[in-house]
Every structure is written in structure tokens, then in C-alpha cells.
Amino acid sequence: MDGPSIPIPNEEKREEGISYSNISLRPIELSDLDDFMVWATDDRVTRFCSWESYTSREAALDYIKQNIIPHPWYRVICLENRPVGAISVIPGSGNDNCRGELGYVLASKYWGKGIVTKAVKLVVSSIFKEWPHLMRLEALVDVENPGSQKVLEKVGFQKEGVLRKYLIQKGSIRDMVMYSLLSIDSKLVD
Template identity: 45%
Template structure:
């Protein structure tokens, strides 16, 4: 059953999100497609929230009815790559298949294109992660190619992935501030 778009919001993380964060970040089924291992320590998760997620302006909590249900981020490139951002996201398993990820991706694209002065957003999807590829395609991303032997999953498994991207319409990129 799909969730109404109005119930899905994005916001910065806070320490009150720890329980929700642990709900997806400790789930091996959620993290199997990600570069990082599932969290096994509440303290490590809190450290990540406090020192990485909370201070980062482009790491957002995906919230359903105000409660953190996942995370999404866009990392802007530097130097010659300053015209683009790279998106990543994860979502608690109980929200899979309900449209939440697609809504979150669309909302994050709006924020990124309005606030980051970038012309494109890319995402890498592990070849076997068909659901994530569909999320991106529903949000307007287009397949640009296959990247063979491109990523090391959890530092152990070399894997192929797809590169998908979408573009800001009529965007003139300005150089990043010095």
C-alpha cells in the first residue's frame, strides 16, 4: 500500500533519531546493498549521528509521519566535478515497496538543485539491486551505463553497478565559493 506524499518529509538529523536510525542501520537486509557494514553498537551509531549526519547540511532523515525511517544524501563534487552531486539513500525495510523512497528522492532532488548549484545528480546502483534502480527511474533518473568491477562492497566484494543520472533544467553552473 502506497504512502501519501504529504506524510514523507526530509529534515536534518538529531539525536532523537537514534532509535529509528538503529532500526535500519542494524538491519543486514537493508545494508546489504550499501558500502558500510550494519551497525552493531549504539555508541557507534550515536557517534555517526553526532559527528557526521547532524553537522552535514545535505544528509537528511527520510521521515514518515515525522519519524526517521531512513536517510538520504547528496554529496557535491569538488574541482572539475563541482557541477554534479552523488546521491545515496537507505530506508527501513517496513517502508519498502510503498513509494517512500521515490518520494524522498524527488524531494531531495528539488532541495539539491535549488540549494547546491549543480547541473546533475548521479547515483550508483549495484547491478542486482533492481528495486533501487526502479526507485531512481521513477524519480526521473536515466540509465547512463554499466560500470564493471567498479565498487568494493564492504571492502570485500568487487561488484558491477549501474550509473543513473538526472539533470536540472536550464542550469548554468557557477563555480563553487572559494
């Protein structure tokens, strides 16, 4: 996971003094553990995640070392270079090599401020260049997560439909909404 952080061009300031120019993406570092724990221990944040909230720093550190650092495309979402969330793209393989799955998480303190929308725009502006074989970026969103659905729609993802009883998450069979953005659509995202 190397590479520079990706700054956002200067834009108007948002609520509570958050400027889009202070939002960036970068690879996670082991020194980010305390910031990671802020969102990874919050049940409100992990409600729609496939993983349970972390209760131990040691388990979270192991997860970072074994899963996040080797991940092909995982970045922390930073506000003034301090991690406040994370965003990733999981590549498809074999016949699914043309698509990737987008996922993100943000500390609840920062919900509703446009941070994830900007982070998704950053991913869209770079992932199709970094992975030229990628033709489709998709995201599965729980039907009970309207905030995440709104983020994707603002960025230009198309709602393809509801996948009924699609997966088991934390012991419950969930309906999921499928969203997608094609590489040819990404040129329309500002």
C-alpha cells in the same frame, strides 16, 4: 543542518494507509538514534551500503555526531515526522563541483510503498535550487539492486550504463549501474 522539513503536497493515499502528505525530509537529530538503529542494524538494508550494519548504539551515535550532523546535505526520510530512512547528496569538489552523488536507505518494513520515490522527488525539487552550481545529480546502484534502479527510473533519472568491476564493497568487487539527472531535466520531475 538547519532548515525546515519539506512537506509533500497532498496526494492520494498509498498502500496500508501511507499518505504522501505524511512523508517529509528533515535534518537528523540525536534524539533520532532509536529510529536510526532500526535500519542501520538490518543486514538486508545495509546489504548495498558502503558501511556495515551497526551493532552498538554508541558506535551509531558517534557516527551521527561525527559524520551525519556535519554532512553538507543529509536528511532523514520521515513518515509523520518519524525517521524511517535517510537520503543524502555528497557534493563533488574541484573539477567535480558540478555534480553530486545521491544515496538513500529505508527501513525494510517500508520497502515497496513509494516512500523513497517521493523522497528522491523532494531532493530533486530542492537540491538544484539550494546548490545552483550543481548541474548533475548521479547515483551508483549495485546491479543486483533492481528496487533502487526502479526508484531512480520512476523519478526520471537516465540509466547511463553498467560500470563493470567498479568498486570493492564489503570485500567483493561489484558492478554498478550509473544513473544521472541533469538540472535541466529536473524541471520535468513532478
